[in-house]
Amino acid sequence: MSSTRSTPSLRLSDRIAGAILLALAIWYWIAAGGYSVAYGDPAGPSLFPRMVAVPLGLFAAFLIVKPDPDPVWFRWPHVWGQIAMLAVLIVYPIILEPAGFPLSTSVAAVLLARILGASWLQAVITGLVIGFGLFFLFDGVFGLPLPTGPLFG
Amino acid sequence: MEILGFLADGFATALTPTNIGLALFGCFIGTIIGALPGLGPVNGVAILIPLAFSLQLPAGSALILLACVYYGCMYGGRISSIMLNIPGDEPAMMTCLDGYPMAQQGKAPEALAISGIASFVGAVAATIGLVLFAPLLVQFAIRFGPAEYFALYVMAFATIGGITGANPAKTLLAAGIGLALGTVGIDPQSAVPRYTFGSFHLYDGFHAIVAIVGLFAISEALILLEHGIGGHSGAVPVNRAFARWPDIRKSLGAMFRGSGLGFISGILPGAGASLGSFIAYTLEKRYSNNDDTFGKGDPRGVAAPEAGNNAAAGGALVPMLALGVPGSGTTAVLLALLISLNITPGPLLFQNQPDIVWGLIAALFMANVFLLILNLPLVGLFTRMLSIPMWALMPFVVMISFVGIYSISHSTFDLQVMVGFGVLGFVLRKLEISVVPVVLGLLLGGEMESMLRRALAISGGDAGILVSSWISIGLYTMTGCFLVIAVVLAMRKPRRPVAQPAADADYVGD
Numbered sequence: 063m064s065s066t067r068s069t070p071s072l073r074l075s076d077r078i079a080g081a082i083l084l085a086l087a088i089w090y091w092i093a094a095g096g097y098s099v100a101y102g103d104p105a106g107p108s109l110f111p112r113m114v115a116v117p118l119g120l121f122a123a124f125l126i127v128k129p130d131p132d133p134v135w136f137r138w139p140h141v142w143g144q145i146a147m148l149a150v151l152i153v154y155p156i157i158l159e160p161a162g163f164p165l166s167t168s169v170a171a172v173l174l175a176r177i178l179g180a181s182w183l184q185a186v187i188t189g190l191v192i193g194f195g196l197f198f199l200f201d202g203v204f205g206l207p208l209p210t211g212p213l214f215g
Numbered sequence: 216m217e218i219l220g221f222l223a224d225g226f227a228t229a230l231t232p233t234n235i236g237l238a239l240f241g242c243f244i245g246t247i248i249g250a251l252p253g254l255g256p257v258n259g260v261a262i263l264i265p266l267a268f269s270l271q272l273p274a275g276s277a278l279i280l281l282a283c284v285y286y287g288c289m290y291g292g293r294i295s296s297i298m299l300n301i302p303g304d305e306p307a308m309m310t311c312l313d314g315y316p317m318a319q320q321g322k323a324p325e326a327l328a329i330s331g332i333a334s335f336v337g338a339v340a341a342t343i344g345l346v347l348f349a350p351l352l353v354q355f356a357i358r359f360g361p362a363e364y365f366a367l368y369v370m371a372f373a374t375i376g377g378i379t380g381a382n383p384a385k386t387l388l389a390a391g392i393g394l395a396l397g398t399v400g401i402d403p404q405s406a407v408p409r410y411t412f413g414s415f416h417l418y419d420g421f422h423a424i425v426a427i428v429g430l431f432a433i434s435e436a437l438i439l440l441e442h443g444i445g446g447h448s449g450a451v452p453v454n455r456a457f458a459r460w461p462d463i464r465k466s467l468g469a470m471f472r473g474s475g476l477g478f479i480s481g482i483l484p485g486a487g488a489s490l491g492s493f494i495a496y497t498l499e500k501r502y503s504n505n506d507d508t509f510g511k512g513d514p515r516g517v518a519a520p521e522a523g524n525n526a527a528a529g530g531a532l533v534p535m536l537a538l539g540v541p542g543s544g545t546t547a548v549l550l551a552l553l554i555s556l557n558i559t560p561g562p563l564l565f566q567n568q569p570d571i572v573w574g575l576i577a578a579l580f581m582a583n584v585f586l587l588i589l590n591l592p593l594v595g596l597f598t599r600m601l602s603i604p605m606w607a608l609m610p611f612v613v614m615i616s617f618v619g620i621y622s623i624s625h626s627t628f629d630l631q632v633m634v635g636f637g638v639l640g641f642v643l644r645k646l647e648i649s650v651v652p653v654v655l656g657l658l659l660g661g662e663m664e665s666m667l668r669r670a671l672a673i674s675g676g677d678a679g680i681l682v683s684s685w686i687s688i689g690l691y692t693m694t695g696c697f698l699v700i701a702v703v704l705a706m707r708k709p710r711r712p713v714a715q716p717a718a719d720a721d722y723v724g725d
Contacts, residue, residue: 079646083388090395090410099405103668104676107402107409110664114398118391124384133645143440151433151637154617155630167617171610178440178606188607192614206269206622 073129080125087119143177150174162211163201168193222346225573230581234279237272238578241280242585245287246593250295251608256288258435260548261427262612264555265619268424274556275571279578281552285545286338286582289528290590293330293521297323306524309496313509313516320512324594325462329514330521331590332463333470337522338583340474341481341529345536345576348482349565352537356562359538361669362681366690368663371540372655373694374483374701383701385648393656394663396421403661404668416628423551423658425620425633430650432616433637436609438644466518469499477523481530491527492520529579536560536572539662547655554658 094111136144154170172189180188201208228234248259260281267277292307297314310330317326359367372390399410400420411417476498477491499519500509509516531546539560541547553560558571565572620629643650667681674680682688 075646079642083392086395087391093410097402097407097409099407102405103672105668105671107405107407110660110667111395111398111409113667114391114394114660117387118395121384121388121391125388128384130382130385130647133647135645137441140440144437147437147440148634148638151613151634152631155627155634158617158621158627158630163618167614171614174436174610174613175606178609180604180606184606188610192611196614196618200618200622208618208621 073132075132075135076125076129080122080127080129083122084119084126087115087122090118091115146177147174150177159209160211163208164193164197165211166193167196221569221573222577224570225575225577226581228275228570228574228577230577234276234578235581237276237280238283238581238585239589241283242287242582242589245284246291246294246586246590247287248284249288249291249293251291251603256285256292256545257427257548258431258612259288260285260545260552261424261431262616262619264424264548264552265428265623267552268555269619269622274558275574277552277556278571278575279581281549282575282578283582283585285549286525286528286579286586289525290331290334290586293334294327294594297326297330297517306492306520306527309492309520309524310517312496313511313513316512317514317517322512325459325514326517327594328591329463329466329517331587333466333473333518333521334525335583335587336467336470337474337477337525337527338529338579340471340522341478341526341532342576342580342583344478344526345529345533349533349537349572352533353562353565356538358686359562360684361666361673363684363686363690364538365663365666365670365681366687366694367538367540368659368666370690370694370697371659372652374697382647385646386652389643389648389650390652390656393653393658394660395656396426396653397657397660398664404665416626420661421632421636421657422624422629423654424555424623425629426636426657427548427551427654428616428620429633429636430640430643430654432612433634434640434644434650436613437637437641439605439609462514466514469503469515469518470522472499472502473519473522474526477526478530480523481527482533491530492524495523496520525583532579536564536575537562539564540659541655547651547658551654551658 091112094108094115097107097111099106150170150173154166157166168189170189171192172185175185175188176182197208200206201210244263245256245259248262249256263281263284267280270277272280289306293310293314296307296310297318300311300315314326314330317323372394373387397420399417401408401411401418408418473495476495480491480494496516496519499515503515528545531541532549535541535546535550537560539550541550550560558564558568616633617630620633621627623629639653640650643653670680671678682691
């Protein structure tokens with residue numbers, strides 16, 4: 063568990079989360095009003111979302127009123143690693159099909175290993191093993207087609 | 216008794232060479248996954264579900280594989296609890312309390328052996344209980360109509376909040392988030408797209424498996440970085456798990472008591488293996504801690520929670536199989552698996568596909584036998600696995616998650632959704648909002664809504680149908696009682712300080 067007190071009793075994290083969720087609950091309720099059909103069951107598509115919106119909003123409001131102590135969101139310098147990891151995770155699906163599985167997976171794995179503390183040599187070896195190994199395992203052994211990309215296709 | 220006949224058929228199905236091979240493979244992989252810190256049964260099964268699904272294994276074999284992985288992970292989690300004081304999953308926390316001191320006193324082989332045997336005893340007790348109780352519950356469940364099922368779902372969601380011990384308001388909030396996410400997509404009853412923003416990728420809504428892998432595996436990777444880099448465990452490799460008969464005999468009582476308590480707590484919706492191990496340990500301590508040996512390496516302190524959580528894991532399958540209502544994270548993942556194989560748990564499952572059900576039960580039993588046999592000599596191999604550096608392991612886990620999801624749908628959109636859920640999981644865990652109810656909401660919201668609408672359609676819009684039968688009234692009353700108890704407990708003590716595990720395994724498991 064990574065919760066320690068940062069500033070005493072400001073507790074903004076829970077309050078902000080509660081406010082966002084409350085706003086979302088209200089929007090969710092309003093949007094549900096637009097879903098209606100002339101046929102079908104008496105409840106219609108809007109009843110259940112509205113039923114969910116109520117406790118969602120109430121508990122979100124509770125969070126605003128009774129927040130827990132703030133967690134430590136970012137531990138420096140590790141947060142750079144987290145941002146880098148997130149960047150890799152976001153970019154990977156985008157380049158997966160154009161660049162092909164072996165290449166993009168290897169690159170992603172190399173970067174992830176490096177972020178996690180491997181040396182460049184260890185990272186490259188690990189990345190290549192993971193990228194090509196998984197490709198061979200899934201595409202070859204299991205027969206699940208994976209995009210090969212311009213280099214191998 | 217025809218039940219025994221079904222069970223025998225189940226064993227016959229489970230004991231074919233292919234299935235035995237899959238079972239051994241699953242047990243092995245499961246133990247490794249469970250032993251590695253940071254990965255637990257939920258993560259392990261979650262990561263492998265897409266694989267099993269896209270390999271198009273027949274349903275029975277897929278169930279056997281994943282049941283073995285599931286139990287394997289639980290066994291493996293004990294290894295890391297005892298050797299490293301890092302619980303492999305939430306239920307394993309109790310095992311650390313006496314297991315790690317035993318390891319420190321050089322008695323790691325005994326601790327590992329006792330935990331293996333106790334787990335086996337718990338699982339056997341649960342299998343027997345399952346065989347006895349599930350059909351009974353099924354008989355009773357025939358009387359459940361849509362209104363009663365809706366009441367049951369309400370109870371399951373309400374009790375998830377109360378029993379897990381964390382802030383109940385946050386747990387219920389998480390359930391609400393999950394339910395809301397579950398409504399995204401085309402409404403099955405009226406074909407109206409809801410919350411799709413015109414994106415036709417979202418017409419199918421969020422797949423539970425994508426959410427599960429994102430919320431558990433990807434968020435784990437993001438959180439891992441916080442604890443610094445260069446994770447190497449400090450475990451000393453052990454060659455064999457071994458205990459002498461006198462020690463085992465002393466702990467037998469604890470094993471049986473733990474099993475009984477665990478199974479009962481497993482049956483209750485909203486309770487899971489962690490409650491089972493917690494209750495088993497606490498009550499065993501109160502019952503037999505005469506010389507104040509608990510907490511300092513008493514084998515019974517290992518035997519009780521181990522038997523308890525295996526029995527509870529089995530007990531949790533009773534409502535899951537008979538009614539289709541999972542009560543915990545791991546049963547939720549199992550339910551997601553069953554649904555993805557087009558198997559709908561519930562009373563009809565017992566009638567229409569008894570071979571699947573009994574095959575599964577036989578498989579679970581076999582898993583425990585295999586694990587006992589594998590674990591005792593092979594524990595050395597597993598403890599050596601603990602020294603794989605994190606920089607090799609985590610990228611592997613992340614990439615396997617991607618491949619697994621991609622191999623089901625070939626949609627990079629799903630991969631992005633998975634990363635999105637990973638970020639959501641990270642945020643929720645930071646806020647100490649449990650992630651399991653989100654998964655449950657996503658998974659069950661559709662069914663819950665469908666039951667509600669069907670009930671209202673039957674009654675022509677009269678809401679009274681929801682409380683018109685004794686079953687419904689009883690369920691709502693029990694829900695009310697649970698909620699009151701939960702609120703009272705939450706007010707009496709500030710949230711219990713969790714025995715400090717090193718990894719953030721706690722808000723993930725059941």
